[in-house]
Amino acid sequence: xxxxxxxxxxxxxxxxxxxxxxxxxxxxxxxxxxxxxxxxxxxxxxxxxxxxxxxxxxxxxxxxxxxxxxxxxxxxxxxxxxxxxxxxxxxxxxxxxxxxxxxxxxxxxxxxxxxxxxxxxxxxxxxxxxxxxxxxxxxxxxxxxxxxxxxxxxxxxxxxxxxxxxxxxxxxxxxxxxxxxxxxxxxxxxxxxxxxxxxxxxxxxxxxxxxxxxxxxxxxxxxxxxxxxxxxxxxxxxxxxxxxxxxxxxxxxxxxxxxxxxxxxxxxxxxxxxxxxxxxxxxxxxxxxxxxxxx
Numbered sequence: 001x002x003x004x005x006x007x008x009x010x011x012x013x014x015x016x017x018x019x020x021x022x023x024x025x026x027x028x029x030x031x032x033x034x035x036x037x038x039x040x041x042x043x044x045x046x047x048x049x050x051x052x053x054x055x056x057x058x059x060x061x062x063x064x065x066x067x068x069x070x071x072x073x074x075x076x077x078x079x080x081x082x083x084x085x086x087x088x089x090x091x092x093x094x095x096x097x098x099x100x101x102x103x104x105x106x107x108x109x110x111x112x113x114x115x116x117x118x119x120x121x122x123x124x125x126x127x128x129x130x131x132x133x134x135x136x137x138x139x140x141x142x143x144x145x146x147x148x149x150x151x152x153x154x155x156x157x158x159x160x161x162x163x164x165x166x167x168x169x170x171x172x173x174x175x176x177x178x179x180x181x182x183x184x185x186x187x188x189x190x191x192x193x194x195x196x197x198x199x200x201x202x203x204x205x206x207x208x209x210x211x212x213x214x215x216x217x218x219x220x221x222x223x224x225x226x227x228x229x230x231x232x233x234x235x236x237x238x239x240x241x242x243x244x245x246x247x248x249x250x251x252x253x254x255x256x257x258x259x260x261x262x263x264x265x266x267x268x269x270x271x272x273x274x275x276x277x278x279x280x281x282x283x284x285x286x287x288x289x290x291x292x293x294x295x
Contacts, residue, residue, distance in 0.1 A: 028095045029095065029225075030092075030093060030095040030096035030099065030229075030290075031288070031289060031290025031291075032228060032229050032231075032232040032288035032289045032290055033124070033232070033287060033288040033289060033290035033291035034092060034093050034095070034096040034290060035092075035096045035099060035100065035229050035232075035233070035288075036124060036232050036233045036234070036280045036288050037092065037124035037125055037126070037280055037288070037291075038086075038090075038091070038092020038093070038096050038097065038100055038125065038280075039084065039092070039096075039100045039103060039233060039280055040084065040085050040086065040087055040125065040186075040277065040278065040279050040280070041082040041083060041084055041085065041103065041105065041235070041277070041278040042082065042083055042084075042085045042186060042188075042240075042275065042276070042277055042278075043080040043081065043082040043105075043107065043237070043275065043276035043277070043278065044080060044081060044082075044246075044249065044270040044271055044272070044274070044275060044276075045079065045080055045270070045271040045273065045274050046078050046079070046080060046081045046106075046268040046269065046270050046271065047077060047078055047268065047269075048077065048078035048106070048253075048266050048267075048268055049077060049078070049266075050075035050076060050077060050078070050108045050109075051075075051108075051146070051255055051260040051263050052075060052260070053074065053075060054072060054073060054074050054075060055072075055073055055075060055144060055217050055218060055259075056070060056071070056072055056073070056217060056218040056219070057070065057071050057072075057073045057110075057112065057141065057144065057169055057215050057216075057217065058070040058071075058215060058216045058217075059169075059213065059214075059215060059216075060213075060214040060215060060216055060222075060227065060230060060231040061213055061214055061231050061232065061234060061283065062231065062286065063119065063283040063284050063286055064117070064119075064213055064283070067117045068115055068117060071112040071113055071141065072112065073110045073111065073112040073141055073144055073169075074110065074111045074112070075108050075109070075110055075144060076108060076109030076110065076111070077108065077109055078106055078107070078108055078268065079107055079108065079109050079143060080105075080106075080107040080143070080145075080276065081104070081105070081106055081107070081148075081251065081253065081268055081270050082104065082105040082107060082145065082276075082278060083104050083150075083188065083190050083193060084100050084101050084102075084103050084104070084188075084189050084190055085186045085187060085188055085189060085277075086186070086187055086189055087125065087127045087128075087184045087185065087186060087279075088127050088184060088185050089185070089187075090125075090126060090127050097189065098159065099159055099162055099163065099229075100189065101189040101190050101191065102155040102159050102160075102163045102190065103147070103163050103166050104147065104148050104149065104150055104190060104253075105145040105146065105147060105148065105166070105168065106145065106146050106147075106148045106253055106255075106268075107143045107144070107145040107146075107168075107170065108143060108144050108145075108146070109142070109143060110141050110142060110143050110144040110169070110170075111140075111141065112140070112141040114139055114140045115138060115139060115140065115141075115171070116137065116139060117137065117138050118135060118136070118137045118138075119135070119136060119138070119211070119283045119284055120133055120134070120135045120283065120284050120285065121133060121134050121135070121136060121211070121236060121281045121282070121283060122281060122282050122285065123279065123280070123281055124280040124281060124282055124287075124288075124291075125279055125280055127184070128180070128182065128279060131180055131182070132178075134177050134178065136173045136174070136175070136177065136211060137173065137174040137175070138171035138172065138173060138174075138211050139171070139172055139173070139174050140171065140172050141169055141170070141171055141172075142170055142171060142172045142210060143168075143169070143170035143210070143212075144167070144168070144169055144170075144215070145167065145168040145169075145170060145212065146167055146255060146256075146257055146260065147163050147164050147165070147166045147167065147255070147256040147257055148253040148254060148255055148256060149253070149254050149256055150190065150192040150193070150251045150252065150253060151192050151251060151252050152252060152254065152265065153191070153192050155256075160256065161223060161226060162226050162229060162230075163256065164256035164257050164258065164261075165222050165223070165226050165227075165230055165257065166214075166230055166233070167214065167215050167216070167217055167230075167257060168212045168213060168214055168215060168233075168235070169212065169213055169215040170210045170211070170212040170237060171210060171211050171212070171213070172209065172210060173208070173209055173210065173211060176207035176208060176209045177207050177208040177236065177238075178207065179206055179207050180205045180206075180207075180238070181205075182204070182205040183202060183203070183204055183205075184202070184203055184204075184205060184240075184277075185200050185201070185202055186200060186201055186202075186203060186277070187200040192251075193249070196249075198246065198247070198249075201242050201243070201244060201246060202242065202243040202244075203240040203241060203242045203243070203275065203277065204240065204241045204243075205238050205239075205240055205277065206238060206239040206240065206241060207238065207239060208236040208237055208238040208239070209237065209239070210236070210237040211234065211235070211236060211237070211281075212234065212235040212236075212237055212278060213234050213235075214230050214231050214232075214233050214234070217257070217259055218259065220257075220258070220259055228289075232288035232289070233280065234280065234281050234282070234283060235278035235279060235280055235281065236278070236279055236281050237276050237277070237278045238276065238277045238278075238279065239274075239275070239276060240275045240276065240277045241275070242275060245272040245273065246272050246275075247272060248269055248270065248271065248272055249269070249270035250267070250268075250269045250270070251267070251268055251269075251270065252265050252266070252267055252268075253265060253266055253267075253268050254266075
């Protein structure tokens, strides 16, 4: 097992300062590997109504497309809101960071027909590269996560075109993963939350109970070039326990995906308990394009 040491207070302060500086770099297209491997999301409980009663879900990732047929999912209430963070001061490349920091998700309860699919998972983020591969079985859809903006602040237009199609289906695992025994320092990278001056925090990673994978909704087609990025972003969602509970986080949320962009903004008060951390993984040894050894 990999055991990460806790960051010292000076390192934590440097982490927060480094977040701001890193955001000042303009965007140009990253490789799918660079985008996926540096994207981590912290999730907190929230409440709200779904944008629609049901939605068609189809797989985008090449590994799962032949294994899971399109499904009709019934949507329930909002369960979590997930916002981008960095771990232990390890930032992705500047062009990936410029996109990653605008990836925010509203995750709704979802139900669909059961499935039975086994996949082997390996960690993509360098901070967790020492964790062993794990084989998991996904058995049912539990959530559909949709991209949102916060407090009426829209991403830059070129970035919005990408992040507005970051939709995910989160599937229950038949058995949770192993306990990774990892301590991490997390810091916010979204510009809206950074303005709230929330301090970095220390968390302990526990077992993961969900695998979240990229999906398409209904018959909606993704813009050229966007699908090539989105289809490789997969997450294991771990339970994390903070050393100090974070303060409540009140936010106004607005849907970004064109399917729901006409919905009215809604208020969500993110709770300080039951935190989750979504970390990037690869499935069945198929790395996103641009990964190590790629030509």
